[in-house]
Amino acid sequence: MSIDNADPVAVLRTAVQVASAPLFRLNDQPSRRPSPVVGEAVNRALGAFVATARPVQAQLAALISADPLGPVATAVNHVRLAFGHFGTDEDRLDAACAELDAARKALDGQEAEDLPNLHPPIRG
Numbered sequence: 001m002s003i004d005n006a007d008p009v010a011v012l013r014t015a016v017q018v019a020s021a022p023l024f025r026l027n028d029q030p031s032r033r034p035s036p037v038v039g040e041a042v043n044r045a046l047g048a049f050v051a052t053a054r055p056v057q058a059q060l061a062a063l064i065s066a067d068p069l070g071p072v073a074t075a076v077n078h079v080r081l082a083f084g085h086f087g088t089d090e091d092r093l094d095a096a097c098a099e100l101d102a103a104r105k106a107l108d109g110q111e112a113e114d115l116p117n118l119h120p121p122i123r124g
Contacts, residue, residue, distance in 0.1 A: 008059035009072060013051035013107045019045040020100040027097045038093060042086045071106045078103035
């Protein structure tokens, strides 16, 4: 399947999974706190997310524009918040993983009341 025919939601779901898996594994390790280890893992996860989602960026933007409170917009918002946690405090791996899990749940069609209400939507 070419990118032109790719389902942008499926690609976004894959991007979230690619970014989440190594961070969840790191979060489960009791000795995860050394700053360089966390920082390098976050950089790799963000790079993997961007590389995976970039081919459908325009389609995702159109979906978000059409439904700013829908599952794609909600998931992208949670991803933004997840990586935002790392920019403010290294010890926010738990919160970031919760946001990535919320992004996955949004894409899997769970109702809004089933998702953690951690932050209001980010606009723009």
